[in-house]
Amino acid sequence: MAVVFQKTKGLTDTPFHYCPGCTHGIIHRLVAEVMEELDVLDKAIGVAPVGCAVFAYDYFSCDMQEAAHGRAPAVATGIKRVHPDKIVFTYQGDGDLAAIGTAEIVHAAARGENITVIFVNNANYGMTGGQMAPTTLIGQETLTTPYGRKAEVNGYPIRMSEMLSTLEGVAYIERVAVYDVKHVMQAKKAIKNAFLAQIQKKGFAMVEVLSSCPTNWGMTPVEALNWIKDHMEPYYPLGVYKNTLEEVK
Amino acid sequence: MAKVLMKGNEALAEAAIQAGCRHYFGYPITPQNEVTAYMAKRMPEVGGVFLQAESEVSAINMVYGAGGAGARVMTSTSSPGLSLMQEGISYLAGAQVPCVIVNIMRGGPGLGDIQGAQGDYFQSTKGGGHGDYRLIVLAPSTIQEMADLVQEAFDIADEYRNPVVILGDGMLGQMMEPVDFENIQKRKRDIPEKTWATTGRGNREHRNIINSLYIDPPVLEKYNYQLFEKYAKAEKNEVRYEMINCEDADVILVAYGTIARVAKNVMNIARREGYKVGLIRPISLWPFPKEPFEKTVNTAKAYLTVEMSMGQMVEDVKLAVQFKKPVYFYGRPGGMIPEPSVMLEQIRKIAGGVK
Numbered sequence: 001m002a003v004v005f006q007k008t009k010g011l012t013d014t015p016f017h018y019c020p021g022c023t024h025g026i027i028h029r030l031v032a033e034v035m036e037e038l039d040v041l042d043k044a045i046g047v048a049p050v051g052c053a054v055f056a057y058d059y060f061s062c063d064m065q066e067a068a069h070g071r072a073p074a075v076a077t078g079i080k081r082v083h084p085d086k087i088v089f090t091y092q093g094d095g096d097l098a099a100i101g102t103a104e105i106v107h108a109a110a111r112g113e114n115i116t117v118i119f120v121n122n123a124n125y126g127m128t129g130g131q132m133a134p135t136t137l138i139g140q141e142t143l144t145t146p147y148g149r150k151a152e153v154n155g156y157p158i159r160m161s162e163m164l165s166t167l168e169g170v171a172y173i174e175r176v177a178v179y180d181v182k183h184v185m186q187a188k189k190a191i192k193n194a195f196l197a198q199i200q201k202k203g204f205a206m207v208e209v210l211s212s213c214p215t216n217w218g219m220t221p222v223e224a225l226n227w228i229k230d231h232m233e234p235y236y237p238l239g240v241y242k243n244t245l246e247e248v249k
Numbered sequence: 250m251a252k253v254l255m256k257g258n259e260a261l262a263e264a265a266i267q268a269g270c271r272h273y274f275g276y277p278i279t280p281q282n283e284v285t286a287y288m289a290k291r292m293p294e295v296g297g298v299f300l301q302a303e304s305e306v307s308a309i310n311m312v313y314g315a316g317g318a319g320a321r322v323m324t325s326t327s328s329p330g331l332s333l334m335q336e337g338i339s340y341l342a343g344a345q346v347p348c349v350i351v352n353i354m355r356g357g358p359g360l361g362d363i364q365g366a367q368g369d370y371f372q373s374t375k376g377g378g379h380g381d382y383r384l385i386v387l388a389p390s391t392i393q394e395m396a397d398l399v400q401e402a403f404d405i406a407d408e409y410r411n412p413v414v415i416l417g418d419g420m421l422g423q424m425m426e427p428v429d430f431e432n433i434q435k436r437k438r439d440i441p442e443k444t445w446a447t448t449g450r451g452n453r454e455h456r457n458i459i460n461s462l463y464i465d466p467p468v469l470e471k472y473n474y475q476l477f478e479k480y481a482k483a484e485k486n487e488v489r490y491e492m493i494n495c496e497d498a499d500v501i502l503v504a505y506g507t508i509a510r511v512a513k514n515v516m517n518i519a520r521r522e523g524y525k526v527g528l529i530r531p532i533s534l535w536p537f538p539k540e541p542f543e544k545t546v547n548t549a550k551a552y553l554t555v556e557m558s559m560g561q562m563v564e565d566v567k568l569a570v571q572f573k574k575p576v577y578f579y580g581r582p583g584g585m586i587p588e589p590s591v592m593l594e595q596i597r598k599i600a601g602g603v604k
């Protein structure tokens with residue numbers, strides 16, 4: 001019988017630990033498929049975050065380093081400066097990238113560090129049980145905003161893609177979502193571009209993925225996907241924020 | 250190249266380059282700025298990488314990435330910067346990433362001042378970061394020794410897969426002395442290949458992973474025991490110290506780094522006055538040299554520890570002496586230098602007129 005579908009070689013056989021309906025798994029698969037299609041698995045070095053994706057080093061079939069919370073862009077910088085011809089990527093949550101690791105991501109982008117960043121925005125701290133993240137929406141209830149996030153107290157959610165795309169060193173930034181097939185396909189294209197930017201040595205590339213956290217949002221998987229579309233997307237518009245690629249495929 | 254006259258900070262940077270260090274990540278801070286400036290100039294000449302990070306937090310994590318990727322990598326800083334690096338240092342130790350970290354200490358606490366001081370002994374030798382780990386800490390007292398130890402530090406780091414700290418102070422960093430790079434004193438070692446480094450999988454069957462997360466407690470316990478086997482080996486093989494005039498000494502001065510030079514002069518003056526004074530100079534602060542104390546505790550009457558702090562190493566001296574003899578202390582904080590005259594006075598008092 002002809003094989004019509006196979007799991008990507010970019011993932012190991014270790015089963016994901018993610019909650020049912022969590023889109024971290026889809027994003028992992030897209031990253032792995034892109035690396036396989038670009039034939040870079042043998043020269044890829046990934047950096048896992050602290051967050052729900054902390055075990056990413058068990059899942060991607062390439063060499064991996066586990067970074068301290070928020071420091072993945074600095075760790076990736078160290079790796080890339082040793083191996084400029086290898087493919088280096090980070091996989092980070094919104095607490096990791098937009099709170100504790102803000103300095104590291106901003107300066108990696110400003111330096112035009114030739115790395116690829118996969119930024120998973122799920123509007124909360126998933127791993128620690130659902131606290132406010134810098135990306136938590138106004139009015140959103142979390143463990144640390146039990147009465148809803150209030151601008152007077154907590155300020156406003158950060159739009160990282162918009163902010164980073166103002167930096168000269170950035171080659172590619174796109175915000176995508178993975179709540180339906182069409183968007184999953186677009187997300188994969190964006191992730192591919194973000195790796196291509198690195199292959200073409202264009203500079204810093206990031207894909208922000210709006211992602212679900214049904215467990216901490218207190219929703220069913222389907223409700224969570226709809227919540228992304230109805231609540232996150234209006235505040236975090238999808239689209240390409242910067243693109244200096246030679247030939248966008 | 251014969252001997253060259255160099256500042257301590259520049260000599261240590263050059264020593265690192267000669268030891269094969271090709272990656273340096275740092276953030277400016279006085280009194281170690283000459284290291285960053287020297288590296289910025291020299292690294293491009295030797296095809297290496299100098300990168301000024303946005304903070305010491307970032308610098309130490311770049312060190313983690315580069316060291317984990319197999320490079321000989323170094324960072325340098327001074328006291329406040331070392332505080333910022335503590336999280337990263339714990340991760341480096343936990344993931345067994347070799348690297349060299351230089352701390353050219355200044356007065357504290359807080360912003361303190363920029364004079365040389367020795368207030369970071371506890372921080373360097375007793376952890377500083379979280380968790381059960383040890384760093385190998387080497388404290389030179391001359392610029393030649395600084396060059397020697399920096400080169401040795403890279404070898405030790407690679408042999409043990411552990412961060413090694415060079416603990417100097419502002420005075421040692423700023424002063425000039427002749428250095429001979431052709432006759433560097435270091436031991437012969439079996440340095441294993443870095444088969445564990447994340448270099449990209451290539452044709453390798455297995456993946457390499459740099460990590461300190463072991464979520465299952467029994468597994469983490471076992472991993473910690475493995476680390477401590479390694480530390481035990483270091484305690485056996487990496488102890489360094491200098492011992493002068495201790496055979497007949499009644500009073501033994503104990504000092505490391507810059508102030509050990511002053512203590513040595515004081516010892517000589519006291520000897521000329523007829524007092525039997527010796528000197529123990531720990532060079533490895535961790536592992537702390539217990540041996541010179543075991544050798545002298547039955548013959549010496551007392552020890553006098555001198556530090557450029559309010560007393561930190563003195564606790565290790567007391568542990569080594571095990572209350573068998575009195576251990577006195579004299580120190581000054583804030584980047585002030587302990588006075589030779591006060592040391593002499595203390596020696597006379599401790600010796601109690603016994604010449």
Ligand SMILES: Cc1ncc(C[n+]2csc(CCOP(=O)(O)OP(=O)(O)O)c2C)c(N)n1
Pocket residue numbers: 050051052053069092093094095096097120122124125126127128133
């Ligand atoms: C220095 C430090 N502070 C706090 C934590 C606890 N912590 C672990 S994960 C996390 C938040 C992760 O949230 P995010 O980056 O959004 O990832 P997610 O789990 O949502 O994917 C926090 C605060 C830590 N591990 N280290």
Ligand code: SF4
Pocket residue numbers: 017018019021022023024052122126127212213214215216
């Ligand atoms: S807590 Fe949220 S982000 Fe984490 S695995 Fe579960 S659903 Fe996913």
Ligand SMILES: [Mg+2]
Pocket residue numbers: 051093094095120121122123124125126133
């Ligand atoms: Mg999150």
